[in-house]
Amino acid sequence: MSWGYKANNGPQKWVENFPIADGVRQSPIDIVPGQASYDAGLKPLNLKYDPSTCLDILNNGHSVQVTFADDTDSSRLTDGPISGLYRLKQFHFHWGASDDKGSEHTVAGTKYPAELHLVHWNTKYASFSEAASKPDGLAVVGVFLKIGGENPNLQKLLKAFDTIKSKGKQTSFANFDPSTLLPGCLDYWTYDGSLTTPPLYESVTWIVCKEPITASSAQMAKFRTLLFSADGAAPDCMVNNYRPPQPLKGRTVRASFK
Numbered sequence: 001m002s003w004g005y006k007a008n009n010g011p012q013k014w015v016e017n018f019p020i021a022d023g024v025r026q027s028p029i030d031i032v033p034g035q036a037s038y039d040a041g042l043k044p045l046n047l048k049y050d051p052s053t054c055l056d057i058l059n060n061g062h063s064v065q066v067t068f069a070d071d072t073d074s075s076r077l078t079d080g081p082i083s084g085l086y087r088l089k090q091f092h093f094h095w096g097a098s099d100d101k102g103s104e105h106t107v108a109g110t111k112y113p114a115e116l117h118l119v120h121w122n123t124k125y126a127s128f129s130e131a132a133s134k135p136d137g138l139a140v141v142g143v144f145l146k147i148g149g150e151n152p153n154l155q156k157l158l159k160a161f162d163t164i165k166s167k168g169k170q171t172s173f174a175n176f177d178p179s180t181l182l183p184g185c186l187d188y189w190t191y192d193g194s195l196t197t198p199p200l201y202e203s204v205t206w207i208v209c210k211e212p213i214t215a216s217s218a219q220m221a222k223f224r225t226l227l228f229s230a231d232g233a234a235p236d237c238m239v240n241n242y243r244p245p246q247p248l249k250g251r252t253v254r255a256s257f258k
């Protein structure tokens, strides 16, 4: 049976097939603002995305994912805590069964209803697949979602959900600009971590934005209409697809802001 988020295949069981689950730089973590150290040497994030690189939207059985053409540098991340240039590969979300949980990172124990991950890979390597297992291979920008007014930019994504309800469904998705999902203020925390799903590679420079974006409760409910299960199988709602915070193991969390 493959990994998932249930009692019999969820985060507490992943170590059985992925021993790195008990590693020294696992993600997510609880971010404690008072314990983060301000680093004046951290640069502002420089994110440039080209909507024409947007390819499709997919239900991969673990999340909803929007994939980008990464054969050029036109959608990329530079500066911030990283050196070099990282290309955008995909973005996806994690969310709860109710508005009181769903994010992977937490802030002083506070859970948000959802968390957006924008996944970038280091162009010192030849591809995402090669970069995904290297200590400096990936940079993931995390953005919290909080309950508020309807988010019109999220609406474009949600409209596609009915056509990708079940696992393995995908549909073309063009001209979406992921920068419309970024908060106005790009202050961030950064630390060395991992993929939050198997294979849990310790290859991620995490960049977690302090400021959340909003989603309405109705928009959050739309995420919960997606299914973990494939067409024809017993419908299994895609909810609680988040890993809980992992031990810090001596790591330092730096803040780009005072």
Ligand SMILES: NS(O)(O)c1ccc(OCc2cn(-c3ccccc3)nn2)cc1
Binding pocket: 117, 119, 128, 129, 130, 132, 133, 140, 194, 195, 196, 197, 198, 199, 204
């Ligand atoms: N949630 S998260 O943003 O931390 C996040 C981001 C990206 C992830 O990729 C999983 C993955 C890696 N590979 C892979 C394929 C071929 C070679 C090497 C790796 N396939 N799927 C998982 C979690």
Ligand SMILES: [Zn+2]
Binding pocket: 092, 093, 094, 117, 196
């Ligand atoms: Zn993720």
